[in-house]
Amino acid sequence: MIRTVPALKENSVKDNNDMPGHLARRFQQIxxxxxxxxxxxxxxxxxxxxxxxxxxxxxxxxxxxxxxAGLIAYDRTTITGVIDRLVQKGLIERRASPRDRRARELEITDEGRRALRKITPAVEAAQRIMLRGLSAKEGEELMRLLRKAIAAGNELSRAPLRE
Amino acid sequence: MIRTVPALKENSVKDNNDMPGHLARRFQQIxxxxxxxxxxxxxxxxxxxxxxxxxxxxxxxxxxxxxxAGLIAYDRTTITGVIDRLVQKGLIERRASPRDRRARELEITDEGRRALRKITPAVEAAQRIMLRGLSAKEGEELMRLLRKAIAAGNELSRAPLRE
DNA sequence: CGATATTGCTCAGTATGCTGACTATCAGTA
DNA sequence: TACTGATAGTCAGCATACTGAGCAATATCG
Incomplete structure (x- = not known):
């Protein structure tokens, strides 16, 4: 930190904290x-x-x-690498579909099932921690508003949710 | 889409849509x-x-x-590449600091200033669009809750906000 | 003053995530 | 059946983002 830099201006055109996009990134980062x-x-x-x-x-x-990819709203090109690494770790199997030779069928392995079971408490703890600044009611409201905004913007990204 | 796949189970351990982490990623993605x-x-x-x-x-x-990096809550290793590209585009200048020879002073160029001015309406439009599913009041409430959750979790990421 | 700790920055490595292009395959239709 | 369009998956290329390590320079303290 350079001590002699002039004091930061407080009147930026638009404070970062007023930008939904910035807040979205920060929350996701945390x-x-x-x-x-x-x-x-x-x-x-x-x-x-x-x-x-x-x-x-x-x-x-x-x-x-x-x-x-549609169920978790990821781009199919991203999923390719993710699947590679899950197969690499022995948590899932990828095999050609007998019905459609373009497609690959994905199946969880026993080891994957074990990992998933053991890991779930940590995942749930993480969800609580990331909302720790909010009351239970506020956390619910945040999720409701996020769901609503996301539903309205679903088609705006290349990887919309497909149910 | 393989038509003969069994119908999706509705009783997953925890629906993706109930996970704050998933909602955070989706909103950020959009x-x-x-x-x-x-x-x-x-x-x-x-x-x-x-x-x-x-x-x-x-x-x-x-x-x-x-x-x-601290002002916009990015990791310093990420900023290195971002600065590289802004310099490459001629929007900023990076020069050695005369006060601290480890540090680089960053300065916007005239071209950077022009770009910033022209681009601002689009950035502001983007902020509105990503909230288009919400009323003005709901948008405000979403931002308030995000700010509150982020403030509580600021130190949990490697790149906390530093003012 | 000199040893030590800290800081600013960069780099290698890994994993998302995206765009756009390509191959192989399937589906629909003339 | 042959043609045409759509679909499943991969790949190359680029830009975040992170971890951990390292170098050079500065700050601190005995």
Whole structure:
């Protein structure tokens, strides 16, 4: 820190804190950090998207990658790498679909099931920690407003949610 | 889409939509897409972090990279690359500080100033669009709750806000 | 003053996330 | 059946973001 720099202006055109986009990024940044810390402390090396993919594959055995991507709102090009790493870790299996030779069927392994079970408490703790500044009522309201804003903007990103 | 996949279970352990972390990522995903679309339509090729850095450099001439990183809550290792690209585009200048030879002083160029001026309406439009599902009152409430949650979690990420 | 700790910055490595392009395959239709 | 369009997946390229390490320079303290 350079001590002799002039005092910061307080009247920027628009304060960062007034920008929904900035707040969105900050909240997400904290959410990811908390997730990785909690899951790491529990002894696992899983990222948020890897967890989401694993849980969704468990709940929908045999689904293909595009469907998976739609269910968790990730781009299919991103999912390719995520799946690679989950396979690498032995948590899922990827095999050609007998019905559609373009598609790959995804299946959770026993090890994946075990990891998911052990990791869930850490994931839930992370969700609480990232809302720790809010009352229960405020946390609910934040989630309601986020869901509403997201629903209205669903089609605006390349990877909309597909149910 | 494989048509013969079994119907999706509705009773996952925890629906994605109930996870604050998932909602945070989705909202941020939409926010970035909207930002890039609006700014791109205005004829500019600037990312959200590049815009934030540019605006902050303009408001605080001569600041160093670590201070900049703290003001917009980015990791200093990320800022290095962002600054590289802003310099590359001719929007800012980076020069050695005469007071601290470790530090680099950042200054906006005339071209950077012009770009910032022309781009601001698009940035403001983007902020409105990402909240388009909410009433004005709800948008305010969402921002208040985000600010509150972020303040409580500020120190939980590697790149906390430093004012 | 000199040893030590701290700070500013960069880099290598990894993982998201995106755009755009491409291949292989499937589906619908003339 | 042959043609055309759509779809599943991958890839190259780029830009965040992070961890951890390292270098150079500054600050601190005995």
């Amino acid at each position: 959410a990811v950090a908390v997730f990785l810390a909690e899951v790491g402390d529990a002894g696992f090396d899983l990222t948020p998207v890897q967890y989401a993919a694993l849980a969704t594959i468990k709940a929908n055995p045999g689904l293909d990658q595009v469907t998976l | 926010a970035v897409a909207v930002f890039l679309a609006e700014v791109g339509d205005a004829g500019f090729d600037l990312t959200p972090v590049q815009y934030a850095a540019l605006a902050t450099i303009k408001a605080n001439p001569g600041l160093d990279q670590v201070t900049l």
